[in-house]
Amino acid sequence: MRGKRNFYKKKSLIDKNLKLEKRLCPVCFSKKYSKFYKNNNYSKINTNGSIYRYKHILVICKNCNLVYSNPWLGHKNTKKLYSSSAIGSAFEQSEKAKKHFKCFKSFFPKKNCFKKNTNILEIGAATGSLLKNINIFYNLKKKNIDGIEPSRKLFEKLKNNNFFNIENKFLNQIQPSKKYDLIIMDNVLEHIEEPKKSLKKVRSLMSNKSKLYIAVPNIFKYKNNFRDPFGHTINYYENNIKYLFQTSGFKIIKLKKHYNYLNFVAKRETGLIKYNYDFKNDLKIKFQVVKNFIKKSNDYKKKIISKFNKIDKKIKLNNLKIILFGASNFALEFLDHTNLKKNILFFVDNNIIYHNKKRFGFKVFSPKKLKTSNFDKIIITSRAFSKDIRKSILNLGIPPKKIIEL
Ligand SMILES: [Zn+2]
Known part of the structure; x- marks a missing residue:
C-alpha cells in the first residue's frame, strides 16, 4: 500500500520518521490507559515541504477518559512541527472561519458587548480570521488586540495586517506583564500537549474579571475522516474538559455544543471547586458510540x-x-x-x-x-x-x- 510513496521523494525533501516518547495522562497524570486507536502510517507535510512520518497511537486514560497520543512526539519534535506548520489555516472567507466566528458570537451576540478599550489576546491566531472578524463586528481598536501564532509562515502573512498585533510565539514565551480582559483559544487546546501547564500560564494573564473563550473539538462528534478520525494529540469530551478547567483554577460559566465543538466561557476561580464525574460510567455508556x-x-x-x-x-x-x-x-x-x-x-x-x-x-x-x-x-x-x-x-x-x- 505504501510502496508507491517514493515517486515524489526528491533530494530537496526531507522525509523523516520521527521517534516517539511514552508519557502520563496530560490531564490527570495517571499512568493507566487502554488502547484506543492506532494509525501506523501517519504523515504530515509542513510549510517548507518537509514530510514527517510517525505512528499516531491514541490511548484512553483509565482515570479521566482522556483520549491522547501515547507515545507522543516529545517536546523537541512538537516544537519543530508546530513552528514549521500551518495548523488551523481556515482561510478568511471559508465556511469553517464563518462557523468559528458564529460560535464566538453566540456568547457575545451584541455589537456593544465589549468596551472600546477591551484588551484581547488570541492564542494561536492561525490565519487571523477570528480576530479580524472580532475587530470589525465589535468595532474595536487594533492597538488593543493581540495575537500569538507559533507558525513562522502564518506569522509572516499576518504581520502587516490592520486589525490586530501579532507575534511569532508559543504560549510559554509570553511575559505575564499584562492582564487581558478576554483571552481566546479557538480550536487550539486539542493541539496543546501539556494543557495543565498552559492553563496555568493563561490564568496568569487574566484578572478576576477576565474571561476566557474556548472552542475545542468534541470527540463524540467524530467525522468519517480517512486520514485520522480523531486527528488531534488530545481529544476531549464534555466531562474531562470540565475536569481539566476545574482542576486548573477556572470556573466554566456557560458551555454550549455547536457543530462538532465544545464551546465555553470560563473565569478564574479563587475558591475550591467540587467536581464529581462518573468517568467509569461514561466510558461504559457514552463511549460506546465512539x-x-x-x-x-x-x-x-x-x-x-x-x-x-x-x-x-x-x-x-x-x-x-x-x-x-x-x-x-x-x-x-x-x-x-x-x-x-x-x-x-x-x-x-x-x-x-x-x-x-x-x-x-x-x-x-x-x-x-x-x-x-x-x-x-x-x-x-x-x-x-x-x-x-x-x-x-x-x-x-x-x-x-x-x-x-x-
Ligand atoms: Zn487522565
Missing part, C-alpha cells in the same frame, strides 16, 4: 483507498493531464496511494505561503492559474475545504465534469 465508530472507520478507510485506486487507473488508462487543488496533508495521502507522477501538471492552493514553491516535487500556484491552463481533470485534494474549493473552481468557469472530489 468504539462502534472506530470499527466502521476502518471499513471507510478501505473504501476511500479503493476509490483512489480507481481514479488512479482511470487517469493512467486515458493518459489524462491533471491538476491537484490542495497541497497539504490530504494530498499527501492521495499521493501515497496512487502513482500519477507523469499525469500531474502542478498543484494549486489557496494558501499563498505555498505559491511558487515546490511541494511533493511539484510547483504550487495560485488557483488563478487554472483559468489559463489546459488540463483534463482537477482533483480536490483537501477535505476540510472541499466545498469551498469546488465553489471557487466553478466560479472560474471550469465545467463541473472536470472536477474530481475525493
